[in-house]
Amino acid sequence: MSIRYDLYETPDIQQTGEQQPLHPRVVINGTIDQNEFLDRVHKFTGISRSLLSGAMQSFQNELRDLLANGWVVELGDIGYFSVSLQGPPAMKKEDVHAQSIKLKNINFRPGTQFKKEVGWQMRLERGESFNRSHGKGRSEEECLTIVNEYLRKHPCLTRADYCRLTGHDKKRAINELNAFIEQGVLMRYGAGKLVVYAKTME
Known part of the structure; x- marks a missing residue:
């Protein structure tokens, strides 16, 4: 297998x-969700699928708790996780209170060896992104076909997934996803940045 790139x-x-x-920029193939990731690890290691799922949840819970308590967490050669903060602009320390400071981001820094191994594993070939190869974009019918095909393999998709699959920008993607909801094809779950779309239950 290889990784495709386009030039901008x-x-x-x-x-x-x-x-x-x-x-160069990577032409993204898609998103591997947790279920598919665990299926792949199970297939190539033989480790129980339920054991892997439980371990993944335990890793997530422990990582969350350690980060929330100010630790930098190293996950082997994969790399390091840490958090950053943000607060209001202030010139004096006494003007800043704990209530005004919040989480800015969760940061990841890959380990040197892991980064090298990813580079060694890569096989590059030239490709084109959807945005550049389809001009004004796909028709609504084509997009719906793509969505249906994607949802046969995945439980839901995000707006970002839709943009990647169709090559449409954020505004157009939202309009088309809303149209599919009005047509009764899709349902929306969640709110804000956690919104996902799934097939309407029959």
């Missing part, structure tokens, strides 16, 4: 008007 012109940040050099 670097943004002209200085606004010189001159042609900018090209840089």
